Amino acid sequence: MAIAPGQPIPAISVKHVTEAGVADASTTDILGTGTVVMFTVPGAFTPTCHANHLPGYLLTAEDFKAAGVDKIVCATANDHHVVRAWAEATESLGRIDFIADGLAEFAKATGLDRDLTAGGLGTRFGRHALIIVDGVVHTVNTESAPGEVVESGAPAMLDALKAL
Template identity: 70%
Template sequence: MTIQPGQTIPAIPIKHVTASGIADATAAEVLGKGRVVMFTVPGAFTPTCHKNHLPGYLAAAEKFRAAGVDKIVCAAANDHHVVKAWAESTQALDRIEFIADGLAALARELGLERDLTDGGLGIRFGRHALIIEDGVVKFLASENVPGEVTASGAPAILDALATL
């Protein structure tokens, strides 16, 4: 079942990747304070995630801050080494924090998983974006077409923030 507005982010163990390094944490700890925008991607370095999804949030980071967002978090069902390498290669760590969900436990618990086993990738996050306030989901947007970044892209989420 997919997490819905009004529900609380669970305390699922994850790896938290920031400019300070990699730390063990729970999703509730990372996402539970203030106004957070989390977007989820099928995989670090994958074409749409790398060229379209993450760059939109990087470019709009200051607009999110101006809209009252305390932090932007990107979640990927990759191991923390890959997520860290992706964050560093895109120079994102000064503007975005990352959740490495290597076993897709958080993706499954939130109901935001996508089975890409046929393509050799296993269970991953689908492409989504959430607005979370003090650990409670306020808004969820999901993409329905693989490779598309519209509903979960930075411009759409900035629009959603303006209506909350």
């Protein structure tokens, strides 16, 4: 069952990728303070994630800040080397933080995982977006169809912030 509004973010060890580099961290350290918008993607450099999902957040990063968001975080079940390369290639560092969940432990702990073994990808995150305030989930948006970025996209999350 997926994490739901009112539930705290579980403490899972991950790699935190920022403009300062890559560091070992707990998800509660990354997501536990302030207002955070976290979106989850199946994989770095994958078609929809790379061409549609991440770019929407990059284009609206200042809008999120103006709406009171302290941090935008992208979580993906890739190793930190791939995540760092993706962040650099998309010029995201400094605007978006990344969680590299190489073994999909955070994805599984939150119930936001998706089995993509049939496509050769193993366990990954599904496509979701959350609003988290001081470590507690307030909103969870989930895409209903693969390859879509509607409910978890930046415009939908900006609208959800207005409802808080």
